Amino acid sequence: MTAGTTALAATGLGKKYRRTWALKDCSLSVPEGRVVALVGPNGAGKTTLLHLVVGLLAPDQGDVTVLGSSAGTTRTLSRVAFLAQDKPLYDGFSVADMLRFGARTNPGWDQDMAVRRLASLDIPLDRRVGKLSGGQQAQVALTVALAKRPELLVLDEPLANLDPLARHEVMRGLMAAVAESGMTVVLSSHVVSDLVDTCDWLVVLNGGRVQVSGDIEDLLAGHRLLTGPAELADGVAGRLAVVDDDRTDRQATLLVRTGEGRPPLDPRWTDRGVNLEELVLAYLRRPDSAALPKPALARA
Amino acid sequence: MVWLTWRQHRAQVLVTAGFLVLVGVLLLVHGLGADGLTGDALTARFQSIYTYVSWLPAVPLVAGLFWGAPLLARELERGTHRLAWTQSVTRRRWLATKLGLLGLAVTVAGLLLGVMVSAWLTAFDGVRSADRFSDPVMFGATGVAGGVWWLFAFAIGTAAGGLTRRTLPAFAVTIAVFLTAMFAMFAVFQVRDLYAEPERMLAEGPPADAFVTDSAFVSPAGVEVSGDVPECATAGRDTYLDCVDEAGYRSVLYYQPADRYWRFQWTEAGLLAVVSVLLAGPVAYRVARRPV
Amino acid sequence: MLWLTWRQHRAQTLVTVVLIAGAALLLVLDAVPFVLVKTLPVVPVFVGLFWGVPLLAREYERGTDRLVWTQSVPRSRWLVVKFTVLGTAVVLAGLAFGAVVLGWTASADAPVDRFSDEVFGVSGVVAGAWFLAVFTLGAASGAVLRRMLPAMAVTTAVFAGLVVGAYLARGHYAEPEVALSGAHGMAVPADALVTGTGVVGPAGDLLSWDDAMSACAGAEPVGCMRDRGYEQQYTLYQPADRYWRFQWTETGLLLVIALVLAGVTARQVVNRSR
Numbered sequence: 104m105t106a107g108t109t110a111l112a113a114t115g116l117g118k119k120y121r122r123t124w125a126l127k128d129c130s131l132s133v134p135e136g137r138v139v140a141l142v143g144p145n146g147a148g149k150t151t152l153l154h155l156v157v158g159l160l161a162p163d164q165g166d167v168t169v170l171g172s173s174a175g176t177t178r179t180l181s182r183v184a185f186l187a188q189d190k191p192l193y194d195g196f197s198v199a200d201m202l203r204f205g206a207r208t209n210p211g212w213d214q215d216m217a218v219r220r221l222a223s224l225d226i227p228l229d230r231r232v233g234k235l236s237g238g239q240q241a242q243v244a245l246t247v248a249l250a251k252r253p254e255l256l257v258l259d260e261p262l263a264n265l266d267p268l269a270r271h272e273v274m275r276g277l278m279a280a281v282a283e284s285g286m287t288v289v290l291s292s293h294v295v296s297d298l299v300d301t302c303d304w305l306v307v308l309n310g311g312r313v314q315v316s317g318d319i320e321d322l323l324a325g326h327r328l329l330t331g332p333a334e335l336a337d338g339v340a341g342r343l344a345v346v347d348d349d350r351t352d353r354q355a356t357l358l359v360r361t362g363e364g365r366p367p368l369d370p371r372w373t374d375r376g377v378n379l380e381e382l383v384l385a386y387l388r389r390p391d392s393a394a395l396p397k398p399a400l401a402r403a
Numbered sequence: 404m405v406w407l408t409w410r411q412h413r414a415q416v417l418v419t420a421g422f423l424v425l426v427g428v429l430l431l432v433h434g435l436g437a438d439g440l441t442g443d444a445l446t447a448r449f450q451s452i453y454t455y456v457s458w459l460p461a462v463p464l465v466a467g468l469f470w471g472a473p474l475l476a477r478e479l480e481r482g483t484h485r486l487a488w489t490q491s492v493t494r495r496r497w498l499a500t501k502l503g504l505l506g507l508a509v510t511v512a513g514l515l516l517g518v519m520v521s522a523w524l525t526a527f528d529g530v531r532s533a534d535r536f537s538d539p540v541m542f543g544a545t546g547v548a549g550g551v552w553w554l555f556a557f558a559i560g561t562a563a564g565g566l567t568r569r570t571l572p573a574f575a576v577t578i579a580v581f582l583t584a585m586f587a588m589f590a591v592f593q594v595r596d597l598y599a600e601p602e603r604m605l606a607e608g609p610p611a612d613a614f615v616t617d618s619a620f621v622s623p624a625g626v627e628v629s630g631d632v633p634e635c636a637t638a639g640r641d642t643y644l645d646c647v648d649e650a651g652y653r654s655v656l657y658y659q660p661a662d663r664y665w666r667f668q669w670t671e672a673g674l675l676a677v678v679s680v681l682l683a684g685p686v687a688y689r690v691a692r693r694p695v
Numbered sequence: 696m697l698w699l700t701w702r703q704h705r706a707q708t709l710v711t712v713v714l715i716a717g718a719a720l721l722l723v724l725d726a727v728p729f730v731l732v733k734t735l736p737v738v739p740v741f742v743g744l745f746w747g748v749p750l751l752a753r754e755y756e757r758g759t760d761r762l763v764w765t766q767s768v769p770r771s772r773w774l775v776v777k778f779t780v781l782g783t784a785v786v787l788a789g790l791a792f793g794a795v796v797l798g799w800t801a802s803a804d805a806p807v808d809r810f811s812d813e814v815f816g817v818s819g820v821v822a823g824a825w826f827l828a829v830f831t832l833g834a835a836s837g838a839v840l841r842r843m844l845p846a847m848a849v850t851t852a853v854f855a856g857l858v859v860g861a862y863l864a865r866g867h868y869a870e871p872e873v874a875l876s877g878a879h880g881m882a883v884p885a886d887a888l889v890t891g892t893g894v895v896g897p898a899g900d901l902l903s904w905d906d907a908m909s910a911c912a913g914a915e916p917v918g919c920m921r922d923r924g925y926e927q928q929y930t931l932y933q934p935a936d937r938y939w940r941f942q943w944t945e946t947g948l949l950l951v952i953a954l955v956l957a958g959v960t961a962r963q964v965v966n967r968s969r
Contacts, residue, residue, distance in 0.1 A: 120969065154761075157765050158765070158967070159760075159761055159764060159765065159967065160967050160968070160969070161966075161967035161968060163968075175967065177767075177769045180765065180766070180767050180768075180769060181767035183765070184765070185761065185765035187758060187761035187762065187765075188758075189758050191757060191758035191759040191760075191761055191762045192759070192762065193703070193757075193759055193762075194757070196702065200702060203698065203702075204699055204702075205766070207696060207698050207699055208696065208699065208763070208766035208767060208768045209766050209767040209768075210767055211767070244762075247762075251766070251767070
């Protein structure tokens, strides 16, 4: 894992379909070796962003750099693998044909690894892809992506349409591969709980804009959930960056960005740390809030 | 269900309607332009468009491809049958409505085309080749037979889609079955000759518009000779007919009188309608019964 | 890439080979069913429907474009390989079919000659050009529309337009010869392609039937024509020995069309705006 280099950098990235911007002014930077969770509600622009990263789409605005060169070039194609949302495979091909497809279209193809992986999953090579179960198809698609030996693996909703057991299997296989190779992974989801244990970098996309981008541990450490009397809420809001506030007549619950350390507070407040799900939900509820990396953080 | 059928198939309906309007306008302009023409000029005008009119028997195939083949194949391919068949409408009713409405629409479109071609053909009354009965192209493109050819192609397409469950193979099967059916009917079995026993006549020429199906020579003794006349086996090509004449032979013609046109039309329509039901019925039954 | 192209298109390849072999067998057995001759002009559309349209529309429809274009092969190379291999296959199929059809028309009792509208486009070298042009037509409509069924409909409709256009254009590939009616009828050589008929005016000018008739509008036609001196009839024709010259002319035109359509396809594929 070589820290200090950037796996993925976008500056002012924008993509327009007819008249509406699916993605606008999107800037982010992800260091190498991270497992990035790209989170956002349906229609937030996640798929558009990922398609821009892997070069399926060209941006209308700004640019995106992948592993040091611009996205979609022949050079980046061979270093980036992509698993699209519905895990497309050629239905009529046998599983062995799919591996052959990978071998013929990728110079760095690792056939041994692909065969071993499928054998460990009990997926027969001579079966037609269309006859496999949904979970098995997802595993074959993931195998084709992994056996390319990419430096960056991009997965669009890899767990959608899978049952809990299959989700677990897919995630476990993915993490094993990451641990082995040290590649950078970007995976999108609209279900935060899927990502809690596996990811160490968070990007929240909402309404076509990047709201949050940062190391998950830093983000969790830098936010606190305060509960206290409603009449004191405005005072706190004046001093601290409030991401989300939820008030009743008497009580206020504020999710605030504190930065390093605990802020000094009136003793009538109780405070505690936040979990990933609370953090994401707070930002999604307040599209105006943002926690974008300071330049220093992006380089960290 | 009626709305759903319309919403899913409106592209086909609109394109077909556009096609009918286009053909109608072209035939109308062409037919009106023939007004007042006679003789060679009338024939020339008829011939100028005949090549294109002779493509009309292929139009039902296109209807079968774009109306019939996707009907089941597209649903099964995209998995939307699971959506459609889990609503409160039974699968049988879904199928019956679709087959009924679309089959009806396709038949009506074919009948309309038949009416237009028939009307256009009346402008060329004097032209010998412009005959709705003896010309197989015109027979299939006029009257009621045209409409049923559309229905027939639609049934083939639907059945192919239900069996292959994928659009592209359904297309291929539809084309193969339709062309084979046409080939079998007209090249191998010549079914149109079998719709009625032909009339026999000793004559110089058939009555106007009659559909000559066969001819032969009759010896002075009244024996019919199929093939070469024995007395003239050695005669050359140029002298053969003179020789036959001298030997006292007369020619005999078998023909279908012009007034059998409608009888033949209904025979062909009935035949194709029965085959259509036999084709689409079992597939519909299978689709309605088969587990999703 | 070669393997992928073969694996994805082997069904079409095998069916095409079998059909052409079948046509050749009919020729060898001397059992050509001449009712099929009427259907000959539509043969190229099947190349468009089954070779051209699925090339891109099927990938888009199934989402496999996102699979294949994120492997290490750039999409421009993907397209070049597919076009080269399939285009070559299609042209070879067309030339083979054209040769078989020429064989059909050469048999003694053939009811059609090779210069007739039904046969010309699917015989000789132009058959290869028709196959290629309709293949690129299917590919281009699939690339633009991204769905199989609409792309197939558009391919069928545009193909019909192209055939009509070819029928109308063929008479103009060269200045036609004129045959005038005489005492022994019209001296049009056998196997010629007749492109027009009409009457000869008093000054030797050639009038189409429509023009002659409209000049006589309202009057009794036969008498009127005689009064105006329209005695002689004429036929415009292209002599049979121009067959090969016309073949190459039409081949050239179709290759230009194929090139344009291939360009449209390439633009759609390389363009990453949607």
